[in-house]
Amino acid sequence: MYYNWKEQTNTEELKIVCNLIRNGELVIFPTETVYGIGANALDPLAVGKIFVAKGRPSDNPLIVHIADKRKIEEVAQDISPIEQKLIDNFMPGPFTLILKRKDNIPDIVTAGLETVAIRMPSNIIARGIITFSGVPIAAPSANISGKPSGTKIEDIRKELEGKVSAIVDGGETEIGIESTVVKVINDVPVILRPGKITPEDIKKVVGNVRIDKKVFEEINDSENVESPGMKYKHYAPESPCKLINCEDELDQIFYINKFVKEYDNKAVVIGFSEHKERIFTKDNNFIDIGSKDDLDNIAKNIYSALRKADALKPPVIFIEGVKKQGIGIAIMNRLMRTCEYNIFEK
């Protein structure tokens, strides 16, 4: 069933949706980052359906969503003072913390790890569904594994309809890029996946922070990584993509035009508003992701732009790189994977 709660949550429908969760069914719902596909995290059969619906590898663990901080100790234990500080400062919000798990969390959720990822969304629809379901909700991003995450229902409806029992439409998600994933290792918060909560934000609160080196590195399949999700192909359209990231703006425009021409102008470019008139593709083949200086807006638009580009079935998609600062770190982390590390830099 499709439920439209863009304007307002419908309380009768909320009861139906929460019953579905309690009965082991899957529900797509909005969070402030991206849409999630949720199931009762305490029910291994329900969680198993998520892996089937997404075609997700079983060694990639899920995030457990809660709506009340008191619930953290029901699923996690031995919380250190630094972890507590992170919880106090960044929850609710676009932040996920890896904690030592308790045994009531089924192995399928954590992919057998001794840790569990916990997130408390701030989105009111997400919070309503978690609260009234009365159970923690395991939810990965709503997309077929490997594809860009869903930030609007229109983008993912075709892909996932028929695989879930309910779709809750809360409009476009606010942030557009998944939560920052952090694990405290030897008392240092380590960012395993960058997001809206930046390294500077974390440093301000606990004094130090590290970015896992895999955030900007290519990962070999057989490697042992802190966050299993980092090793899989991700955020990728069907068409091959190439990231163009020149320091000098004139170079940037010159090389994009040169590459586009090599494809008889049939390439699609995902680029900045400022470059729209200076990059020569056929009319629809320039997808505007907004001003180069507004990284929050680019984060919000990027997954939808990738899907839009892919729908044109071009031979190649060229994507403009952004500054690796603030949320730009997260955007570049996603785009490098989108492009499977196919990057032109100058």
Ligand code: TXA
């Ligand atoms: O914003 C978000 O985080 C969204 C919304 C729906 O909440 N969810 C999301 O889930 O992005 P997913 O499954 O697409 O990404 C979860 C990431 C994966 O990279 C996974 O490997 C990592 O978190 N992860 C989960 N549990 C972990 C654990 N115990 N240790 C290390 N990494 C973990």
Ligand code: MG
């Ligand atoms: Mg995902």
